Structures are given as C-alpha cells and as structure tokens.
Amino acid sequence: MNPASGTDIRRVWVETIMGTEVSVHARGTEVFATLPALDAAVEATFAELHRADAVFSTYRPDSDISQIRTGAFAIEDADPDVAEVADACALAEERTNGLFRANWRGWFDPTGYVKGWAVERAARRHLARVLSFPGASAVGINAGGDMRLFTADDSDWVWRVGIADPHHPGALVATVEVRNGAVATSGTAERGSHIVDPRTGGKATRIASATVVADSLTEADLWATVAAVSGDDLSWISHADTRSGVLVASDGGVRRWLGATEISVQPANSFLAA
Known part of the structure; x- marks a missing residue:
C-alpha cells in the first residue's frame, strides 16, 4: 500500500490473530500519529479480534464453535455472536445459491465468512472513528491479505x-x-x-x-x-x-x-x- 501523494507519517501495528498476521496501518500528521487515543483504538481492534478467535476458531478445542461441533452445547447456548453469525450464514447461503454453506459437513462451521465479518465489525467499531481525530488521513487493517480501508473525507490519500x-x-x-x-x-x-x-x-x-x-x-x-x-x-x-x-x-x-x-x-x- 503506497501513498498517492503527501508526506503523512505512517504507523503500523502487527499481531498474530486467527492464525494469521493482522496489521493496522494509520497515516496522518505527527499530532495524529502520537495520539494515545490512536493506540487505544488499535488495541481495542486487536482485542476484539482475539475474542472472535476464541469464539469461532475451529482449531481451538475450547472455542464455542468446537464445543458446538462436539455437541457440548447448542448454538443458542453459545456466545450471542454465534447466533448472529449463524443467521448471517443462512442468509449468505440463500444469496449465493448454495455456493457458500456453513453446514455442508453436517455441523456449523462459518469458515469463509466469519473472518471478514469479524474484521469488518472491529474496524468499524474502533478504527473508522479515528478519522475524526485531528490530523488523520487514513487507516486500514490487513488480515492475512484481506483489507478494510478508510480515508478521511478531506484527505487526498x-x-x-x-x-x-x-x-x-x-x-x-x-x-x-x-x-x-x-x-x-x-x-x-x-x-x-x-x-x-x-x-x-x-x-x-x-x-x-x-x-x-x-x-x-x-x-x-x-x-x-x-x-x-x-x-x-x-x-x-x-x-x-x-x-x-x-x-x-x-x-x-x-x-x-x-x-x-x-x-x-x-x-x-x-x-x-x-
């Protein structure tokens, strides 16, 4: 990701989440780049994604999804986010004429949907709002090559x-x-x-x-x-x-x-x- 123009300061934060490298990229003036609220927004983004991984990971035996697969409890007994994603996956199956299905193996597995959903939600909740901070130009998140990108209205980025x-x-x-x-x-x-x-x-x-x-x-x-x-x-x-x-x-x-x-x-x- 390269600038179209301008000399904004660039900051990058990286963590491993959901088995992949997740990075947040922010650009703006020095005042923006050094705001504690910017670091707090990034930390909140990573925290939400770690929580989503704890709920939806198919590799962690203690995740809600794994517990549902083994029959330990039902979707309605899991974290409320599971029911929300299950409803969204049912709608996605209808919209894609069956090209996406979360239950094709006989149990609920939202792989192929949940990472994009989780990153989108975290980015909207915590990163989009930093564009209102003084001196902000742009902010984006890259989760294993999948990106959610934001640019301030008054920026040429x-x-x-x-x-x-x-x-x-x-x-x-x-x-x-x-x-x-x-x-x-x-x-x-x-x-x-x-x-x-x-x-x-x-x-x-x-x-x-x-x-x-x-x-x-x-x-x-x-x-x-x-x-x-x-x-x-x-x-x-x-x-x-x-x-x-x-x-x-x-x-x-x-x-x-x-x-x-x-x-x-x-x-x-x-x-x-x-």
Whole structure:
C-alpha cells in the first residue's frame, strides 16, 4: 500500500490473530500519529479480534464453535455472536445459491465468512472513528491479505492494492485503488487446495486466486470464497453487489469484472505474453 501523494507519517501495528498476521496501518500528521487515543483504538481492534478467535476458531478445542461441533452445547447456548453469525450464514447461503454453506459437513462451521465479518465489525467499531481525530488521513487493517480501508473525507490519500500473480511470485496481475472499502482474496495459491465446493464436497481447484473489491470486508470475503468455488461461472456477479474483481485460473487465464459486468477475458498465458 503506497501513498498517492503527501508526506503523512505512517504507523503500523502487527499481531498474530486467527492464525494469521493482522496489521493496522494509520497515516496522518505527527499530532495524529502520537495520539494515545490512536493506540487505544488499535488495541481495542486487536482485542476484539482475539475474542472472535476464541469464539469461532475451529482449531481451538475450547472455542464455542468446537464445543458446538462436539455437541457440548447448542448454538443458542453459545456466545450471542454465534447466533448472529449463524443467521448471517443462512442468509449468505440463500444469496449465493448454495455456493457458500456453513453446514455442508453436517455441523456449523462459518469458515469463509466469519473472518471478514469479524474484521469488518472491529474496524468499524474502533478504527473508522479515528478519522475524526485531528490530523488523520487514513487507516486500514490487513488480515492475512484481506483489507478494510478508510480515508478521511478531506484527505487526498488513495490506497493502492496490488493483486499478486499467483503463478509468478513478485509479479502483479492488477492494481486497484480504494479510498473506502474492502479487498479480499481467496483461492489455492497461498494455502493450497483448502477450499471445498459445498455442493459436491470436493476440492475447488480451478481458481488459483479470486480477488473481490466491495463496500465491506464481510461482503468481499464472502464473494471471494464464492468466486473460488464457482470457477468459470461468473453468473453470480449480477446479484453480488461487488465493486470489481479479478479471477486468475489455475491454468493462468485472467477474467475481470466491474460491477455486474465482465470487462476482460485473457486466455491462459496471454497476460504474461502481452
């Protein structure tokens, strides 16, 4: 993420949460950068995400999600956030025509939804408000490559996010500019074949990288997962309400869309040959 212009001071905080590196980036004047309230907002953001991990982690045996899976208690007996996410996941299944399902394995597992939801909520509660502090220009959070970004109304700052070419380390497929919004990426490139098509139970391997830009990280994360599952079928973009996106197939082909319209198709290897 690089500046469009200006000489704002940049501060970065990093913690490991949900099994990934989470970083908060803030830009503004020296007065803004040294405000104790800024550090407090970042600390509150990290604390909320640690709490979400304690509730929703599928790897921690003491989490609410793990306890529900083992039958120790029901969703209604868990932390109230679990019921909220369960309702949201049921709606997401309906909205995605089954391309996302939280119960496809026979138990409730909101992986593919909850990280975006948790980061979006924490960012809105604690980071968005720092833009009202004196001298603030921008603030953003990056959770394992998924980003929620904010810019002050009176700032000329633009977040420039590079979309990596999953087949050629160090190369970019595209760069997107965001003032206020979210960017999420899913696929096989970073973590291997970990995404499952809930309709079949088989691994979704046709998409190496699916990047989605949306108004919120909840939406961007959800639809990036859907894009990775749906493969060559982009019919879902007509009702997804995403801003834009880029798919890089396992064979190297690249497809892009803007709003509800596909705007570019590049067959395998054509991007690098151009």
